[in-house]
Amino acid sequence: MATIRPSTSYFTFGGGEPAYTSYAQRGGIPVVEENVAAVLELLPAFSSLRLMRQWAGITDITPDTMPIMGATPLRNLYMSGGWGTGGYKAIPAGGDTMAYTIANDAPHPLIKDFDLDRFERGALIDEGAASGVAH
Amino acid sequence: MLRIACPHCGTRDEVEFRCGGDAHIERPGSEVSDAVWADYLFNHDNPKGVILERWCHVFGCGQWFNVARDTLTHEIHAVYRMGEPAPERYR
Amino acid sequence: MKQAFRNEQGGRIDRSKPLGFVFNGKAMQGYSGDTLASALLANGVRIVSRSFKFHRPRGIVSAGVEESGGILAVDYGTGLQPIVRSTQMPLVDGLRAESQNCFPSLGFDLLRVFDYTRSLWPAGFYNKIFKWPDWHAFEWAIRRSAGLGRLPDSMSHARFCHMNAHCDVLVVGAGPAGLSAALQAARAGDDVMLVEQDNEPGSSLLHDLSEIDGQPPAAWLAGTLAELRGADNVKILTLATVAGYYDCNVVTIHDRVAAYRRDDPIEIFWKVRAGRVVLATGAIEQPIMFGNNDLPGIMLAGAMRQYANRYSVRCGGRIVAVVNNDLAWQSVAALPESGMEVAAIIDSRDSIDDALADQARQHGIDVYPGAAPIAASGSNGVRKLQYRDREGRSRTIECDAIAVSGGMSPTVHLYSQAGGRLRYDEQLACFLPRECRQEVTVTGAANGEFATARTYHIGPRKPSAAKTSCQWVDFLHDVTASDIELACRENLRSVEHVKRYTTTGMAADQGKTSNLNTLTLLGDLTGRSLGEVGTTTFRPMFMPVTMGTIAGVRRGAFYTAAKRLPAHDWHAAKGAEFEDSGGWDRPAWYGKDRAACIRRETLLVRESVGLFDASSLGKIEVKGPDAAEFLNRIYVNTVPNLKQGKVRYGLMLNENGIMLDDGVFIRLADDHFLINTTSGNADGIAGWLEEWHQGEWPGMDLVISPVTSQWAVVTVAGPKSRDVLRTLPGMIELSTKQFPHMSFASGVFDDGTPYRIQRVSFTGEMSYELSVPANCATAYFERVWAAGQVHSIGLFGVESLMILRLEKGFLHVGGDTDTTSNPFDAGFRKIVASKQGDFIGVRSLQRAEDKRGDRRQLIGFETNDKDATVSAGAHIVTGHGVTQRSEGFVTSACLSPTLGKTIGLALLERGFERQGETITLYDEGRLTTGRIVDACFYDPRGERMRG
Structure with a gap:
């Protein structure tokens, strides 16, 4: 389970993914059960609160779960994708370094390792702890 | 929740299975270029529609088999054994 | 009272x-x-x-x-x-x-x-008002006044459980349509489940007194239920609400039938796999928009009839009805019989069915067709209704309750969850099921069949002349028509956006009475038909379900049930503190004072002899003519030349060349191997071997058999380990000459217990792993314990084991490596170089990236201050201030009881060529200095291990 976000009369929590590719954006019951069980493990008093809604979205996850940022084989086409579950913490830095990359047509030093070619080179990145991905 | 027809055990819930990703991926020999090797390791199709993939009935017979599944509707169109070719219309 | x-x-x-x-x-x-x-x-x-x-x-x-x-x-x-x-x-x-x-x-x-x-x-x-000076100045007050209800302060006393079921036909809703469908399926011999959220079946039959199939409703219901209850292929659930409709006709049900018992309340979560689903979920009457349409006393017309006929309750003394459809007239006409005065029916339609009007007049009800409500008034409840009559004059009528009906909206939630698409029906002014890929049929009011006896007429939902800021759309979230107008003015056109902006339909009632009015308003404001506006997405849960019910038994100890060692109780009796380790409850140390225990246990193994439970060690047997060749492709190490009875260290990679697991493998016979994996990876590696065998090399003749839980492993480590074990009657000759380090043998003890023994060491001391059948675990721990008493044998746990292996510099794959570490990074260059032929990951190791010398490499270090503490995860930094950067990080560290100094392993850029270099460690805000040393801190020549 990744996140609990309090709101006004309800709170939102979520995380996990089905173990297969899906564009359905519905979410199945096994993932719901896992998430709910995780919340109750942390906060047992929530057992009599009610689950109102469930939904699922599509996350873009790369082989090393790290984003792909930088130039592409097409001239003037830049890419910032594959943020998967880490985007909403890292994107301020992501936006800043992408702006630099586009303005200079050269990768910002902080993101040069996040290029698209890293898979062909075999230079994958492991920042699991930094991105909050469950190990 | 998917219900998958294991060719050996019959129809069971998805939680009994493990999805192993794309089926029919050929493992290249050591002589191939880095680019071809990276294709094998990382660069796969990601269709919104029918995908051919391998599943294993982990909490059952432990056997791997192939499935033609729609990634949008989750309909399972075909189940066939390892080594068998994909049904004509999904190739 | x-x-x-x-x-x-x-x-x-x-x-x-x-x-x-x-x-x-x-x-x-x-x-x-x-x-x-x-x-x-x-x-x-x-x-x-x-x-x-x-x-x-x-x-x-x-x-x-x-x-x-x-x-x-x-x-x-x-x-x-x-x-x-x-x-x-x-x-x-x-x-x-x-x-x-x-x-x-x-x-x-x-x-x-x-x-x-x-x-x-x-x-x-x-987002607009509390901008200045700062949202945080207002946040406290807003959080205080927001929210709905209080959180419970403890876990519910109820029990929660899950039930699983299969059926041919699942019928949702036990009104006339659902009962008929269930009966039909039952008669055809199908296994039927009939699910009703009310506390008894019947639905409208319980309060609508019109005849059905020429019978009074009670008689029809009794007859139908008698047949269904008499059939052994029918199961009826009451107080059970279908919450979600998922893929492959999997339906979840929140069953509260036992939830309200004083003693032992239970809430049940059903997961039903249905061949076919029949949705007879009925329809929900919609409210009408006018000024102050939220005042207490304003109720749905059908609900008023339900309270009157089913519960014998009067919802008011003098009632005015505000309606736009025929069904509402029937509801209202029933009220006078229960002692309520109905002053008038205000219908927005210009022409009313004569029969309905006559029926109303007979009850003394004034009939105002073509009239429209403007606003209700009253401070804590409705007192008056102002309306506009057919001629456009404003009139006021006194009342203490208003019955409203804006028409029926079929309960298509589950149909939509199933992936079904909807269409808007202009005639019926509602959304109806259109098509669905799943095996589902919709019947009765849920399918727009609102009236059996006569046709159902409904007029359009007209905007009211009242101020829009006092016309309520969402009664729970306090959303008004003016909020929808505001959203449109701000150019939100999509219904999904309007919903999120205004929060209409997002309250605990989930918009069951607010969505249709929102869509109507949005359509009017943007000049679109309701069909064009569309609906928001219907998502589970149809009715909110208590989270405990969804979690079921997966709470507390069952959240992630740990595996227990076969001699668990024996260790507990010896004072073990258990910790989760690779999914197993394993003794972490023995005794009370953690630090003192770990130190004592470590020194015990170094100085005399310790006893350790290694039963969780992964054990997989691979047997068959091709076993050696198969494992040769699995391991980086060479397999075929291993002699029978010999043990070899083995390292596994994934196809990307990353270290996956390690452990020893043993040749039991020419065609028979036993391989050891780390405890947490036992199942994973067994699956990994199967995947490669079945998927890539199906022609190889072998079988893979995980035997982890069949054998308990009694590890005896320390200089006196041999002296302890050789006293066991039936033990093989253990001398180094006969049974050197990295040997394996099997035998039978005097009591007939078969055993396997391998001389391997993860501690750096002379060490034996004795395997006995799991059911003999306690007996043999006790036996070895007794035999070791003369040497002051003691138990040691996982914590001291990890110190012992760190002192020896032994790698812990996954702890000392990450998902970018290849064998070169851990110093296995020679093993890779000497390997002939294909193995998993071999191609990846040929990439230039994998051979670079400036990769992060696993090195040993010690701190300059002998007592400095360093945590795993501390960074090795270079530079100062803004140029300071991390060159790597500590993967394991401890204050070594044996060596009396702080040592550790780290992954460090160019680590191998930096032996002797001074490093700076950044650990949670503190800087510590140390130097790079050989990663084997203790007995680097391995004399004690082999001795």
């Missing part, structure tokens, strides 16, 4: 069984068969709660799942539960209900100041 609004006779309640309950501290009485809502109404309670944002008074509005007003905190014996629909809460004796969202009390709510200053708080107000 008087139930002033209950009639003397009639209804389905049992007057011989009075039930006491408490509402806001006041004792009241209802009857068996009541819901909390009907009992409150019978007691004349008009205001039951306050609304969410403006704290406006709220009364009961409906008699079902769509309730938006009567949402209370209820304690029926399992603790106070927030946000319970009183309309779905069967009255039980001793029940305690409390209003929510009132400060300081229900009757006098200070926070209604928000209501009187309403124009200041439009949709999205918190």
